[in-house]
Amino acid sequence: MERAEEQVAKIEMKDELAGSDCDICGAPMVVKMGRYGKFHACSRFPNCRNTKAIVKDTGVKCPVCHEGNVVERKSKRNRTFYGCSRYPDCDFVSWDRPIERECPKDHHFLVEKKVKGGKQVVCPNGDYKEEIQK
Numbered sequence: 362m363e364r365a366e367e368q369v370a371k372i373e374m375k376d377e378l379a380g381s382d383c384d385i386c387g388a389p390m391v392v393k394m395g396r397y398g399k400f401h402a403c404s405r406f407p408n409c410r411n412t413k414a415i416v417k418d419t420g421v422k423c424p425v426c427h428e429g430n431v432v433e434r435k436s437k438r439n440r441t442f443y444g445c446s447r448y449p450d451c452d453f454v455s456w457d458r459p460i461e462r463e464c465p466k467d468h469h470f471l472v473e474k475k476v477k478g479g480k481q482v483v484c485p486n487g488d489y490k491e492e493i494q495k
């Protein structure tokens with residue numbers, strides 16, 4: 362336990378500000394490096410243990426609830442996936458980045474896949490595919 366706190370104190374020396382405030386105590390949040398990448402933590406740690414995952418808003422409307430936005434998240438194995446900003450109210454998840462278009466065949470939302478030499482727009486159900494010109 363003592364050891365862990367020592368390590369935290371060392372890391373705190375070079376913390377950069379996250380640009381947001383802790384929603385529990387109002388102190389500034391700082392960026393920390395964790396085992397699975399960066400996350401935001403309260404600068405009053407260990408007095409306040411609030412932490413927040415960093416989510417990147419893609420600006421795309423959630424294809425499931427059409428209310429939230431699609432945000433980038435990291436899985437436990439540090440793989441990027443896409444989820445809804447309204448999670449856990451909305452359970453949308455996708456490994457590939459969804460785009461705001463429907464599949465012309467089955468009206469499922471389309472996703473953008475990274476492939477060799479560029480990107481592809483595909484339907485996750487596998488019945489539609491489009492090459493994106495560079």
Ligand SMILES: [Zn+2]
Nearest residue numbers: 383386403409
């Ligand atoms: Zn706090």
Ligand SMILES: [Zn+2]
Nearest residue numbers: 423426445451
């Ligand atoms: Zn949603």
